[in-house]
Amino acid sequence: MSWRGVPVFGLVLLAVAFLMLCPALFALRLGDMRIAAGFGYSAIVTAAAGLLLIVAMRSHGPGTERGATGEFATLLATLVLTPVAAAAPVVIATPFLSFEAAYFEMVSMITTTGATVFDRLAEAHPAVILWRGIVAWLGGLIALVMAWAILAPRSLGGFEVRGDTQRSAAIGRLRGDPAWAGGRESEAAGDRFAAAISSVLPVYAGLTLVVGLALIAMGHTTLNAMVIAAGLLSTSGVGAADGATFAKSGFGGEAVAALALVLAATRHAYGGVGQRPMRLGAMPADPEVRLLLVVVLTVGLWLFLRHWIGALELAEGDSKGSLRALWGGLFTALSFATTTGYLSEYWGAARVWSGLDNPSLVFFGLAIMGGGIATTAGGVKLLRAYALFKHGVRELERLVRPSSIRGSGAGRRGLRREGAQIAWVFVMLFVLTLALTMIGLSLTGIEFETGLAAAVAALANTGPLFPAATGGSWLTSVTPEGRAVLIVAMVLGRVEILALIAMLNTENWR
Numbered sequence: 415m416s417w418r419g420v421p422v423f424g425l426v427l428l429a430v431a432f433l434m435l436c437p438a439l440f441a442l443r444l445g446d447m448r449i450a451a452g453f454g455y456s457a458i459v460t461a462a463a464g465l466l467l468i469v470a471m472r473s474h475g476p477g478t479e480r481g482a483t484g485e486f487a488t489l490l491a492t493l494v495l496t497p498v499a500a501a502a503p504v505v506i507a508t509p510f511l512s513f514e515a516a517y518f519e520m521v522s523m524i525t526t527t528g529a530t531v532f533d534r535l536a537e538a539h540p541a542v543i544l545w546r547g548i549v550a551w552l553g554g555l556i557a558l559v560m561a562w563a564i565l566a567p568r569s570l571g572g573f574e575v576r577g578d579t580q581r582s583a584a585i586g587r588l589r590g591d592p593a594w595a596g597g598r599e600s601e602a603a604g605d606r607f608a609a610a611i612s613s614v615l616p617v618y619a620g621l622t623l624v625v626g627l628a629l630i631a632m633g634h635t636t637l638n639a640m641v642i643a644a645g646l647l648s649t650s651g652v653g654a655a656d657g658a659t660f661a662k663s664g665f666g667g668e669a670v671a672a673l674a675l676v677l678a679a680t681r682h683a684y685g686g687v688g689q690r691p692m693r694l695g696a697m698p699a700d701p702e703v704r705l706l707l708v709v710v711l712t713v714g715l716w717l718f719l720r721h722w723i724g725a726l727e728l729a730e731g732d733s734k735g736s737l738r739a740l741w742g743g744l745f746t747a748l749s750f751a752t753t754t755g756y757l758s759e760y761w762g763a764a765r766v767w768s769g770l771d772n773p774s775l776v777f778f779g780l781a782i783m784g785g786g787i788a789t790t791a792g793g794v795k796l797l798r799a800y801a802l803f804k805h806g807v808r809e810l811e812r813l814v815r816p817s818s819i820r821g822s823g824a825g826r827r828g829l830r831r832e833g834a835q836i837a838w839v840f841v842m843l844f845v846l847t848l849a850l851t852m853i854g855l856s857l858t859g860i861e862f863e864t865g866l867a868a869a870v871a872a873l874a875n876t877g878p879l880f881p882a883a884t885g886g887s888w889l890t891s892v893t894p895e896g897r898a899v900l901i902v903a904m905v906l907g908r909v910e911i912l913a914l915i916a917m918l919n920t921e922n923w924r
Contacts, residue, residue, distance in 0.1 A: 427464030452506030524553035528651035529877030547641035554648025572787025575833035632663035651755035679785035714744035739767035755878025774883035792875025798837035805834030872903035
């Protein structure tokens, strides 16, 4: 089936309208007709808008969305306008919540940030809790499809540091080279989106279902388990209840969550367009996976060993408590390294064991490093960090042996050179965007420490980082004007500033 000429944003609206029926039917099952009607009417209006958009845009011919500018506009419309429709039933179901706060909530979910304005989820309607999980899950699917259908064909989103040909093409786009417009660029956007969805959706949905069923078997309610599963696979960190996320399942639930996070942080679980999914045999050799494990083990063991190195005044404790502290540090480090943000049930024990009041800087570093390319994780991405690390090692080696030559192949040499160069460009753009976001937040009256935590959480798409680092709330600690700034930051963190610059290059407008 060819989707040539079908506007992708119209299809997104139809998908959102269809998914609204899930909380509508759930509310109907609970006997709440008002909430069910709110979701039902919102679904009808959203579906009508999607159909009208499809009819209107098809009349302009099949080339409407061809090219980087059109596809990027579609992506921005999905991330900015879709939450307007998604927020409408939330306002109906939660009268005490303003539309601005509900819109912030839905932007946070669809960008897989997971920042929530609900301080007490117990006061929210179960249908709204379900809808938050569904939108976050949809946001993860959009991130994966965006990576394979828009960014990967143009060697962006982290792909620019892999391979000489891909890197040269990416640098050419940034410099405005008109020669980059060939190849897969000329394909219809709808066809590439269809190929990406058919490749990613079965694995993404299947993993979500398997993780949800595993959590149900370990004692979670169905609603709680499926929302947590959506939060794990989308790396949004969305929750369904107050308190510890895995209080009902304990170590077993966190072990399942850790496995899901590792799969969610690597592109090998989904395979990509035209590739076999679940290529788990390639994971041990993947530098991203190895770097992730090294970082998690380093942070977890440092928190554990600090008990003897920097916290000698603490009591020794028993062996069972020490194992809980070790696991709490490892799981929490993995959660933030994948930009998910779930705290382990044993995180309190790990923090007391290490003697640290609140290691917020550790959380900042893990979230900024981010997960793998072509995944739902945010941040700088592990492959860029790996390229910079290899470049640094090579430069140190050349200081000792200036005439040395590394014979590791053209691909790895390119990763250390041009790959590290464009990775450094991205890091500088990330830092610049972070500084501008903090300036914008300071103009709204937010203090420096609070603004730093909020800006990092928004740009790295790690919403739980803010309450974990500051103890504050997205609703009461941040002004409405500050949340408007953070909405822009969350969208920029999802689409990546490097892709924004490349796709908005004036050479693409001709």
